[in-house]
Amino acid sequence: MENLKTAFPNKTESERKKIARQFYHNFIDNFIEAVKLISAKPSWIADHYSMDTELFDRFYAQGRKTQMHLGHMFNWELASVGVPLCLKGKIITAYIPVGSQALDKIFFNMRSKTGCIPVPATDMTRAMMPYRNTIYMLALVADQAPGNLKRAYWLNFFGQPTPFMRGPEKGAQAGNIPVIFINFYKNRRGYYYGKTRLASDNPQSLPDGELTRIYARYLEEVITENPEMYLWSHKRWKHGWKEEYGKMWIDKTESPS
Numbered sequence: 001m002e003n004l005k006t007a008f009p010n011k012t013e014s015e016r017k018k019i020a021r022q023f024y025h026n027f028i029d030n031f032i033e034a035v036k037l038i039s040a041k042p043s044w045i046a047d048h049y050s051m052d053t054e055l056f057d058r059f060y061a062q063g064r065k066t067q068m069h070l071g072h073m074f075n076w077e078l079a080s081v082g083v084p085l086c087l088k089g090k091i092i093t094a095y096i097p098v099g100s101q102a103l104d105k106i107f108f109n110m111r112s113k114t115g116c117i118p119v120p121a122t123d124m125t126r127a128m129m130p131y132r133n134t135i136y137m138l139a140l141v142a143d144q145a146p147g148n149l150k151r152a153y154w155l156n157f158f159g160q161p162t163p164f165m166r167g168p169e170k171g172a173q174a175g176n177i178p179v180i181f182i183n184f185y186k187n188r189r190g191y192y193y194g195k196t197r198l199a200s201d202n203p204q205s206l207p208d209g210e211l212t213r214i215y216a217r218y219l220e221e222v223i224t225e226n227p228e229m230y231l232w233s234h235k236r237w238k239h240g241w242k243e244e245y246g247k248m249w250i251d252k253t254e255s256p257s
Contacts, residue, residue, distance in 0.1 A: 003232045007158040007223070022228030026074045029189065034077045037110050042085060045114060049082030051194030055180050056137060059201075060088050065135055067172050067179045069142040069199065071219045072231035075192055076141065077111075079184055083139065083194070084115040090136040092128070094121040096144070124167065138177075142168040142215055149239055153212045155251040158220060161241035169211040172203040179203055179211060183222040186229065209250025 004016040011019075037045070059066045068083075070076065084091040093111065095118045098104040111118045119127035121144075128138075144165055146152035152163035172179045179199040184192050197218065203211055223230045241256050249256065 003236055004227070006160055006237055008227065009159075019227050020232075023230075023232055026186070026228055027231075027233065030074045030077065033075055033190065034110070037077060037081055037113075038106065040081075042114055045078070045082050046085050048190055049078050049085075049192050049194070051079075051083065051086050051182070052196045053086050055178075055196050055198055056087050059178050060135060060137075063135060065175065065177045066137045067168065067177050068137060068139040068182050069168055069179055069215055070139065070182050070184075071143040071222070072141060072234075073184045073222065073226075073229050074186065074231075075184065078192055079182075079194060080111045080116055080139070081114045082192075083137075086194075087137055090117060090131060090134055091115065091139070092117045092119055092131060092136050093139040094119055094124060094141070096121050121167075124171075138171075140168045140171075142212075143219060145239070149242075150245060150248070152245075152248060153209050153250045154241070154245050154248050154256070155209075155213055155216055156254050156257050157216050157236075159257050160237050161256040162216075162237060163239055163245075164212050164216060166212070168215075169203070169209070172200075172211065173206070176202060176204045181215065181218050184229070185226070213251055 001016060001020060004011075004019055008016060056066055070079075080093055093116055095107070095111065097120050098107060108118055117131075142165065146163050146165040149163050151166065153166055153169070154161055154163055156162070171177070178201040181197045181199050182194050184194055187193055199214055199218070200206060200211060
């Protein structure tokens with residue numbers, strides 16, 4: 001509720017409670033669907049997840065790698081196994097290893113069952129080396145909280161100074177890899193559709209921080225459209241702004257709120 005009040009100060013308490021109730025329904029569905037994915041057959045997955053592939057198909061035909069930047073919108077777990085059934089080439093996803101080895105193995109096996117290659121976000125440089133000369137699509141949940149706040153990009157997100165990881169942008173610029181945003185829509189309970197938008201086909205041409213700024217504004221847009229689909233259960237604004245982060249402020253049109 002604190003997150004919702006921060007993001008939507010102009011909504012009434014009743015409106016925010018309604019979003020919260022809808023969120024909890026989606027949160028439980030996300031959990032149940034993740035459990036189902038452990039045993040689900042590819043035919044079941046293909047029936048429950050579909051997506052717009054035109055942008056990915058275009059760049060694959062050109063022999064170019066792509067990056068998919070997404071946020072914690074439901075159901076990212078179903079998408080992780082559904083995307084490989086929709087796209088050509090190698091599909092790689094960055095993930096945060098779970099502390100429990102047994103649980104981490106369950107998630108790894110679940111996420112890789114349709115051909116996706118999970119790589120640990122904690123060691124991306126080494127993990128990506130075997131695929132550097134292949135045509136791949138790398139999926140990144142780019143709204144993860146960064147570990148080093150002094151090296152993070154900072155900008156206003158829903159009106160609050162917020163840190164974003166630099167890695168997704170820097171990786172795209174290093175290889176001039178086209179970046180495609182994707183958001184998931186719930187057609188009906190248990191059925192999802194991934195809608196894409198081109199962020200940039202030439203990231204190296206963008207000023208430092210611009211790709212992250214575009215991503216943050218995109219994320220605000222899709223969250224505002226369907227706020228009940230976003231993962232509000234984590235404390236999104238747990239890090240306060242400090243003047244020492246000033247050189248990492250990337251939005252030249254706004255000052256820290």
